[in-house]
Amino acid sequence: MSEYTDAAQLSIENVLPLLVLEGAVVFPHTVISITLDDGNLHAAEAALKGDRHILLAVKRPDADASAELAAQLFPIAVIGRIEQSGVLPGGASGIIVRGLVRAELQDQVASEPAPSFRFVRRPDVVELTPALDQLMVEVRAVIDAVLALRPGMTQEIRNFVRSIEDPGHLADNTGYSPDYTLEERLELLATFDVTARLIKVREAYRQQLALLEVQHRLRQEVQDSSTRQQREFYLRQQLRAIQKELGEDDAEATELDDLREKLAAAQLPEATRKEADRELSRLSRINGSSPEYQMVRTYLEWLAELPWGVYTGKPIDMAFAREVLDADHYGLERVKERLLEYLAVKQRRAALGEDTGRAGREPILAFVGPPGVGKTSLGQSIARALGRTFVRMSLGGVRDEAELRGFRRTYIGSQPGRIIQELRRAGTADPVILLDEIDKIGSDYRGDPAAALLEVLDPEQNYTFTDHYLNLPFDLSKVLFLATANNWDTVPPALRDRMEVIELAGYVESEKLRIAETHLVPRQIQANGLRNEEVLVEEQALRAIINGYTREAGVRNLERNIGGVLRKVVRQITDTNHVAPPPVIVDGAFVRRSLGRQRFYNEAQERIDQPGVATGLVWTPVGGDIIFVEAVAVEGNRELKITGQLGDVMRESAEAALTYVRSRAQTLGIDPRFFETHAIHIHVPAGAVPKDGPSAGITIATALASAATGHLVREDIAMTGEIALRGRVLPIGGIKEKALGAHRAGIRTIILPRRNMAELDEMPDEIRAEMTFIPVDTLDEVLSVALRPDERATLGAILAAPRSEELLPSV
Numbered sequence: 062m063s064e065y066t067d068a069a070q071l072s073i074e075n076v077l078p079l080l081v082l083e084g085a086v087v088f089p090h091t092v093i094s095i096t097l098d099d100g101n102l103h104a105a106e107a108a109l110k111g112d113r114h115i116l117l118a119v120k121r122p123d124a125d126a127s128a129e130l131a132a133q134l135f136p137i138a139v140i141g142r143i144e145q146s147g148v149l150p151g152g153a154s155g156i157i158v159r160g161l162v163r164a165e166l167q168d169q170v171a172s173e174p175a176p177s178f179r180f181v182r183r184p185d186v187v188e189l190t191p192a193l194d195q196l197m198v199e200v201r202a203v204i205d206a207v208l209a210l211r212p213g214m215t216q217e218i219r220n221f222v223r224s225i226e227d228p229g230h231l232a233d234n235t236g237y238s239p240d241y242t243l244e245e246r247l248e249l250l251a252t253f254d255v256t257a258r259l260i261k262v263r264e265a266y267r268q269q270l271a272l273l274e275v276q277h278r279l280r281q282e283v284q285d286s287s288t289r290q291q292r293e294f295y296l297r298q299q300l301r302a303i304q305k306e307l308g309e310d311d312a313e314a315t316e317l318d319d320l321r322e323k324l325a326a327a328q329l330p331e332a333t334r335k336e337a338d339r340e341l342s343r344l345s346r347i348n349g350s351s352p353e354y355q356m357v358r359t360y361l362e363w364l365a366e367l368p369w370g371v372y373t374g375k376p377i378d379m380a381f382a383r384e385v386l387d388a389d390h391y392g393l394e395r396v397k398e399r400l401l402e403y404l405a406v407k408q409r410r411a412a413l414g415e416d417t418g419r420a421g422r423e424p425i426l427a428f429v430g431p432p433g434v435g436k437t438s439l440g441q442s443i444a445r446a447l448g449r450t451f452v453r454m455s456l457g458g459v460r461d462e463a464e465l466r467g468f469r470r471t472y473i474g475s476q477p478g479r480i481i482q483e484l485r486r487a488g489t490a491d492p493v494i495l496l497d498e499i500d501k502i503g504s505d506y507r508g509d510p511a512a513a514l515l516e517v518l519d520p521e522q523n524y525t526f527t528d529h530y531l532n533l534p535f536d537l538s539k540v541l542f543l544a545t546a547n548n549w550d551t552v553p554p555a556l557r558d559r560m561e562v563i564e565l566a567g568y569v570e571s572e573k574l575r576i577a578e579t580h581l582v583p584r585q586i587q588a589n590g591l592r593n594e595e596v597l598v599e600e601q602a603l604r605a606i607i608n609g610y611t612r613e614a615g616v617r618n619l620e621r622n623i624g625g626v627l628r629k630v631v632r633q634i635t636d637t638n639h640v641a642p643p644p645v646i647v648d649g650a651f652v653r654r655s656l657g658r659q660r661f662y663n664e665a666q667e668r669i670d671q672p673g674v675a676t677g678l679v680w681t682p683v684g685g686d687i688i689f690v691e692a693v694a695v696e697g698n699r700e701l702k703i704t705g706q707l708g709d710v711m712r713e714s715a716e717a718a719l720t721y722v723r724s725r726a727q728t729l730g731i732d733p734r735f736f737e738t739h740a741i742h743i744h745v746p747a748g749a750v751p752k753d754g755p756s757a758g759i760t761i762a763t764a765l766a767s768a769a770t771g772h773l774v775r776e777d778i779a780m781t782g783e784i785a786l787r788g789r790v791l792p793i794g795g796i797k798e799k800a801l802g803a804h805r806a807g808i809r810t811i812i813l814p815r816r817n818m819a820e821l822d823e824m825p826d827e828i829r830a831e832m833t834f835i836p837v838d839t840l841d842e843v844l845s846v847a848l849r850p851d852e853r854a855t856l857g858a859i860l861a862a863p864r865s866e867e868l869l870p871s872v
């Protein structure tokens with residue numbers, strides 16, 4: 062009797078506990094291990110208490126979890142027998158089940174303690190015929206072919222398949238193939254006719270065999286390719302030898318001739334010509350398929366395409382240069398004057414025939430100033446005035462020296478540095494190259510790019526600049542190098558020594574107004590798709606944007622806000638749908654509706670209503686500004702507390718200021734025991750912003766004196782200067798930027814060290830006319846001006862304190 066008949070005649074009841082499988086299918090004649098969990102533990106226990114028979118049903122992939130269990134299950138299940146139960150190799154509890162025969166589920170009989178279903182056995186339908194025997198032969202053959210192409214399949218597995226004699230067993234054993242989907246397995250389970258089941262298996266494995274044969278062929282082609290390349294190499298060597306004997310030319314020879322012509326046309330220096338000829342001779346002996354061939358060819362192409370001795374600059378026209386600078390930039394008169402001097406020297410040397418040689422090389426100019434003041438555009442204007450190509454190289458974030466000087470040819474994919482690359486793009490050996498953001502160069506283990514610039518920016522060395530890739534000198538002496546920076550202090554000293562600084566301090570309100578009217582508004586009108594007759598921007602609107610929505614040294618944010626207002630104009634015009642709408646008038650009210658609430662206010666009018674607050678001046682990379690220094694004395698010990706993210710230098714200034722005020726306590730009318738019984742707290746607002754530098758010394762001292770004496774500090778005065786323990790006021794830097802920052806904040810009187818007065822010559826005349834500068838030598842002079850007078854005797858003592866010389870009311 063066959064195994065199928067035995068399974069069909071098992072003496073079991075038509076009701077069995079049911080175990081639900083998710084994503085797995087059990088076939089008859091197969092053994093499977095099932096991990097037990099809370100969902101199927103009770104079903105296994107019920108079967109073990111009985112005759113160990115159990116129904117194994119598959120849950121439909123698209124089943125509704127809220128429906129009855131019978132509706133969630135695939136109707137065809139398998140009756141199985143639990144062979145063993147216990148702990149599986151992975152450590153979890155489980156059972157080992159042998160599939161016996163198919164069964165069709167009927168209705169659910171019970172749900173507790175485990176679901177039980179009534180079923181009808183569905184044994185295989187099989188008719189042993191010669192056609193079935195032939196079909197089994199075909200199935201075994203195609204399965205064996207697939208297993209032969211699959212990596213890792215042992216001979217034992219193939220022998221097992223060949224040993225299966227029962228047709229149903231053969232078909233069901235293939236159901237565990239990883240190539241079947243869950244739907245295909247369920248379709249195979251629901252096929253009761255063995256012949257039909259074997260046909261499905263045969264077709265499925267034929268598809269797998271076709272796919273595996275394609276993959277095998279591709280792998281074989283890859284392996285054959287490497288062998289073929291080696292064979293082609295030897296054949297090409299033989300072919301070249303034959304062509305050489307016959308005097309015939311080939312594609313490589315033609316390519317070499319083209320490269321030879323390019324090198325001949327280039328104006329190569331003598332040393333470069335010799336190196337190019339040597340490399341070209343070596344290239345002719347290298348096989349075209351060799352990686353070295355492509356490396357040498359690329360190197361020669363770089364030599365051929367570089368602008369050796371190609372100069373496009375035109376003679377300098379001073380009138381045209383002045384016209385270009387005035388048209389592109391408003392204000393900046395001292396900067397323009399220095400640039401015109403620079404161009405005049407170049408013109409003079411050219412006229413005297415001294416523009417060649419190292420003696421005729423001019424210094425490298427560096428434009429230093431806050432963002433948005435026109436540093437980059439000045440470089441563009443100079444290039445236009447000289448008729449040269451303008452090249453901008455952004456150095457911000459560059460950390461690898463090889464980016465500037467190139468990679469050596471020993472590395473795969475090496476190429477020249479950015480300087481040589483930019484010269485090839487420019488097509489000329491005398492462009493204007495702007496080294497933008499030179500203060501933001503970094504350095505790490507790959508080298509220091511600033512050190513690579515030392516040779517580039519030194520007029521005594523750059524005429525023999527050697528790129529690592531070219532390994533040949535290239536003359537950079539005719540290149541006009543310019544540099545820009547926001548903070549000159551962060552530039553390495555050796556690099557600073559090679560450049561001449563031209564400082565751009567920023568614009569005042571009147572200059573910003575003219576720049577906006579002349580340049581920014583027309584540019585933004587065009588950028589936003591407007592016509593001049595469609596909008597009229599009034600002067601009061603521009604002043605409202607300058608004073609209420611921007612606080613900067615440059616005009617970048619000003620242009621950004623003008624663009625925001627004009628976009629509102631565009632929206633208003635498109636909403637009206639008029640063919641010829643009347644021009645939109647942009648006034649102060651329109652600006653406020655467009656940009657929202659005012660962002661900046663006149664800070665000088667917001668305080669000072671209690672002692673211990675003084676106004677100082679600071680320099681930042683984006684321009685000058687004002688800060689408030691607050692000092693409070695509270696009863697306690699002799700503690701000095703300093704807050705506001707102050708650096709070491711600023712903390713030392715605070716300690717020096719406190720020591721001086723304590724030393725002048727009697728003169729200031731302060732109780733000598735005041736500092737013994739009070740703790741001092743000094744705070745500089747904007748606590749999230751780091752601050753440092755010595756220039757806040759007199760501001761801190763004034764705030765301390767105000768807190769100790771009870772006198773208010775004048776709110777219309779700002780001050781800057783370093784303090785010494787003897788009370789001397791020492792000079793500091795950034796006076797012009799600080800003065801402009803105070804003017805933007807609405808402060809018109811500034812106390813500054815007397816030795817800084819000479820720097821005010823660079824201030825715009827209109828600013829000097831509006832402001833009062835009070836030079837001082839000692840802190841006593843500062844206190845006599847800064848503290849508000851009243852009837853208390855302490856202020857009289859201050860006013861009576863000796864001073865080095867009379868104050869100057871204004872400068």
